[in-house]
Amino acid sequence: MDQQLEIIAAPPAQAALTAEDVRAAAGRIAGAVVHTPTLHSKTLSKIVGADVWLKFENLQFTAAYKERGALNKLLTLPPEAKTRGVIAASAGNHAQGLAYHAGRLGIPVTIVMPKSTPIVKVQQTRGHGAQVVLDGETFDDAYAIARRIEGERGLIFVHPFDDREVMAGQGTVALEMLQDVPQLDTIVVPIGGGGLISGVAVAAKSINPAVRVVGVQSNQYPAMYLLSRNEAVGGGGDTIAEGIAVKEPGLLTRAAVALHVDEVRVVSETRIEEAISLLLDIEKTVVEGAGAVGLAALLPLKNGAFRPEFAGRKIGVILTGGNIDPRFLANVILRNLARSGRIGRLAILLTDKVGELAKIAEIFTRNDANIIEVQHQRIFGVLSAKGSEVEIEYEIRDKDAVDGLLHDLEQAGYTYEVMTISGRRPGRSQRKL
Template sequence: MATPHKSVAAPTVPTPSAAEIVSIADVRAAHARIAGAIVRTPTLLSRTLSQLTGARVYLKFENLQFTAAYKERGALNKLLLMPEAARACGVIAASAGNHAQGLAYHGARLGIPVTIVMPKQTPTVKVSQTEGHGATVILHGERFDDAYAHALTVAEERGLTFVHPFDDADVIAGQGTVALEMLADVPEIDTLAIPIGGGGLISGCATVAKAQAEVEGRTIEVVGVQAELYPSMFNRITGSILPCEGDTLAEGIAVKEPGVLTSAIIRRIVDEIVLVSERDLERSVALLLQIEKTVAEGAGAAGLAAVLADPGRFAGRTVGVVLCGGNIDTRLLANVLLRDLARSGRLARLRIRLQDRPGALFQVSRIFDQLAVNILELAHQRIFTNLPAKGLSLDVECETRDKAHLDRLVAALQTAGYEVTPVELA
């Protein structure tokens, strides 16, 4: 079973008014400003996911933006609000992900020079994609913090405008246009499940949701979602001290230091922050591809992961889930899909103890044949094993129809006298 996610309601403590940072009027103005240059992505009901969770699940397909992520909304709004003199000088950002892509793309469209500082270990494909949008890429430092500090230095030296990926009121207003569209398309949504990294997306979306709910005299609940490995905003809001480290599938929301502005907004108007496990993130990415035929990165699937991890929490509600991005490495996606097949019992690796004698493999393979199980790969181990010299270990990777089919295979092997051990995933 997946590790249960932790959740704590955000406490009410004195903070600056969220509306003083960003108002719904700011978001509406941003939407009018950027409308002709971004994709008005659809918000569609997923009947199958609704059946799985007991909620009415609507998906906002921000992975259909040109850069495959919502980030270009906030970046474009920021660029359009800059004075002409600042535009002529250019902008700079520190990012190895979707913010870099969005800023580079719209900067090129508008004729604004864009410089992006990335850590040295940034994958080549991300560097080339950013350069492909016309941006100048500077590789600096080993960590994001190094790249961020260098970007600020370069901005000051060259007179460039630094565009923060989330802790900027204009960027937040641009990201809030996601919720503006969702609630216009599906007014009955009463719950939003929004991924949190630095907090820009949820800050803008919560601003819209709470303002519209107040006008309409109803409640719209806003639930933020973070990966268990990077609970930075959860820590800041709840006072927890959970560690922020590890290799998460949701690298797009793997932020160690959330924003100051976003923290103030979230503390005031976000109802709850929940944490989801890596297994739930993997399952969500796989389900979105299998059911909706859409590719979501780990961060993009975080909202759905929260609903799947705790269906009782969302049962009976009309939930809007933002698929905030679809930029996932194809090899990583393949691994996620194969791991999901293994967890569902459709792929398995069985370790079978045999005697090292002629015909041993043939006898085992007959059982696989009788149960119509496809053998994908075999591996014998005679030397590096704790079995006696006349024994051997056989690893069989196989393909079955489902978990019940796999269970029947294991039972048949055991009935035939074989010692069988499934090799489990983490």
């Protein structure tokens, strides 16, 4: 193991997770959850320089792996607990998995969700018959509220990750992966609270002790990563990977990670967005931010070089869920098109006279750039009363074509600024009107 986590003793009421727990869970939930495919991606393998296999957990009925652990927990409850009902705190996928299977089994269920939860997840959870309480700004707030309601109403709390039966259910993902693709030597797993990676690591290493298990977190919520470096837990803020936006990992899960996980990494929001777009573009599959962090960790370095620690390995990547808000997905797609140069926006200074805009349009046409939107500005940010600024949004083939467009604008004597996701930057030509 490359990095040791600080091991904090598990709560005495629950013993450490074992491979036998995971196998027992697999037997319980068989037939009630989808044995999702683990498929080889030739294109992604070429992009990252490794042999990449994708586990499509976004093809579960609730579009996420979480229903595995939720169902296993429900099936192990005593009859009187099933009658009283269950409660959980969740950013979405645990809520949907628990609500769906509790409804199917006739068990009353209440879910507390943070107010920031994407509406698609709220609607789907309610659609499964759950009573949804929208309260709290973060998962931790929702968790505290759910525990209070648990005591007030005498419900059974189903933890989204720090529960032995939940962890065991999530571990069945690894059993399926190694059954379908036994040659895997690395499994890359998203980490929020740690329930999935705990189950996966225990199950995978019971089959092949040499398999490498790598956890990945958003750099906005790097709790398990910080623990692996013996640093204080921290993090917070907006992330597109809200499904793993957990500030404090569980006690059971951090102990399991310490014993069985080889490495924990972090990835940026930009890389997560790139991974979402790649999966949609190449695999034609919709994956939420939390589900895309595994692929994000494999993407080449900024200079285009393959990551040497992954090069040539046979890697299983778990696409944990596909419940992404359509508006966020649209933004991710457009932002990635902008980063790749296929969509751009220029602010160009013009002399305010007849025909100038037509000249600009001709330059765009000559470079096969399709103009999407034009905005004209004669007052703010324009130095001369005889000048104007026009902002042009366009689509074009690739970055090489952009270079040709900018060259022609410069040759024609125009001053421009390139508008990017992070702001404006001056063009190469600094000729003033």
